[in-house]
Amino acid sequence: MPSYVITGVSRGIGAAFLKQLSSNPSNTVIGLVRNVADTEAKIAAWKTPNIHILEGDMSSYQSLKKAAEATSTITSGSLDYLIANAAVMSSWALFDPLSVLGQDPERLTQDLNEALTTNVIGNIHLVNFFMPLILKGSVKKVITVTSGMADHDIVLKYGVYEGGPYAVSKAAMNMVTSKFQAEFEKDGVLFIGVCPGLVDTGLYNNLSEEDGQKLMVQSSKFAGYAPHFKGPDTPEDAANSILKVAENASVANGDGGAFLSHFGNKQWL
Ligand SMILES: NC(=O)c1ccc[n+]([C@@H]2O[C@H](COP(=O)([O-])OP(=O)(O)OC[C@H]3O[C@@H](n4cnc5c(N)ncnc54)[C@H](OP(=O)(O)O)[C@@H]3O)[C@@H](O)[C@H]2O)c1
Numbered sequence: 001m002p003s004y005v006i007t008g009v010s011r012g013i014g015a016a017f018l019k020q021l022s023s024n025p026s027n028t029v030i031g032l033v034r035n036v037a038d039t040e041a042k043i044a045a046w047k048t049p050n051i052h053i054l055e056g057d058m059s060s061y062q063s064l065k066k067a068a069e070a071t072s073t074i075t076s077g078s079l080d081y082l083i084a085n086a087a088v089m090s091s092w093a094l095f096d097p098l099s100v101l102g103q104d105p106e107r108l109t110q111d112l113n114e115a116l117t118t119n120v121i122g123n124i125h126l127v128n129f130f131m132p133l134i135l136k137g138s139v140k141k142v143i144t145v146t147s148g149m150a151d152h153d154i155v156l157k158y159g160v161y162e163g164g165p166y167a168v169s170k171a172a173m174n175m176v177t178s179k180f181q182a183e184f185e186k187d188g189v190l191f192i193g194v195c196p197g198l199v200d201t202g203l204y205n206n207l208s209e210e211d212g213q214k215l216m217v218q219s220s221k222f223a224g225y226a227p228h229f230k231g232p233d234t235p236e237d238a239a240n241s242i243l244k245v246a247e248n249a250s251v252a253n254g255d256g257g258a259f260l261s262h263f264g265n266k267q268w269l
Contacts, residue, residue, distance in 0.1 A: 002139060003028040003075045005067075005130060007056055008086025010039045012201035013145065016239035017083060018043070022051045028075060032056025032067050032086070058086050058122030059114075068129035080139035081246070082130050084173075087119045087145070089166045089203065095214035097161035112165045119169035124176055135187055143246045144177050146170050146193035146259060148268025158221045162214075174259045181257035190251050196238035197262045198222070198229075198269060226269035238262060 004021050008014040009031030022029045030052045033039045039053050052074055056067040071079065093101055093111045101108045127142060134140055148154060149163050150170035174193050181191040204215060222229060233241075241262035248264060249255035261268045 001026050001028060002080045003030070003078065003137065004081045004083060005030045005032065005071055005079055006083040006085055007032045007058060007126065009033055009053070010035065010042070013196055013199060013235045013238050013242075014085045015042075016235035017085060017243075018051065019046070020236065020239050020243070022048050025050055028052070030054060030071050030074060056086075056126075058118045058126070061125050064122070064125050064129050068133065071130070072133055075133065077133060078136035078138075079130055079133035080137040080141070082127065082134060082142045083242075084123045084126055084142070084144045086122075087166075087169075088114055089163065090114065091203070093163065093165045094203075095162050095211060095218060098164040101164065108165070112168065115165040115169035116172065119166075120172045120176060123173055127176075127180055131184070134189060135184075140187070140189040141246055141249075142177075142180065142189065142191045143242065144173055144191070144193045145242065146174055146177075146195050148195045148197075148261060150174055150259075151266070151268060154225060154268065158225050160218070160221055162218045177259070178257040185251060185256055188251055190249060190256055192246060192249050192255060192257070193259045194242045194245050195259075195261050195268055196233070196242055198232045199235055199238040200232040201235055222269060226267070229269040233262075 004027060006014055006017045009018040010033045018029060018031045021027050025048065028050055032054055034057050036053050036055050054067045054070050055063055057063040090111050092107065123144065134142060147170045149160065149167040154160060177191045177193045207215060245260055245262060245264045249258065
């Protein structure tokens, strides 16, 4: 009876994890969200008894502490998989390079703070709160949903200056994954960062004409990197790919601390 905790299940890839994992009645699936009532209403039509929705705001230490305590009650003190999926990517900082964003220094500082608070610091607290449960679990896997936008080589080779604050936060989280692996390898815990590829979760809906042009510039860089790339995946495909990569990865195979794509390698698209 594997147990899963997934952050950010209100929509996007997180919601797809929730639906897919709960379709197996032997799984216990705990989804963390900012707004429990909204998510409960969204999933009411298909909610199964093995789903538990708890409050878990990545920017609130107390909220994550309570989520870990409530999870422990549900699972009798253990957890098999922790999936750190929730993240923010501000639409303000999607395309412009850091020097342009820096023309509004207060807004850039706020944007970086939000990205680091949610995508990095929140995940460090999350792991710390859930680690006692993971250590008592039988699978011991912590999966962080990361991004190829944090791949140093791709940024340099294809001039990907876009999404600076977000990419900085994901690169930092990759280091957090390595640090936790270094600490808990001796306990047999696998930490792994997996990028879902490019996934249609509505981020590029309703762009202004100017941002639409900037998106084309970014897309031409992606096309240079991956000429075979046909377009974004669905959240369902992305969740499925990440789960497969996580299933196949193990400490014994040397995957601890790895930063992998949805293909299980370094091909991001
Ligand atoms: N989509 C892509 O192409 C892509 C590519 C590479 C990596 N990723 C990564 O994949 C993961 C999921 O992305 P997505 O596209 O599904 O994103 P999304 O549709 O924007 O959903 C983000 C989720 O994170 C939650 N969240 C944001 N801030 C939170 C906070 N402070 N506390 C708790 N939950 C919070 C959101 O909850 P609310 O509903 O409350 O806002 C939502 O459930 C992220 O880690 C993202 O960086 C996505």
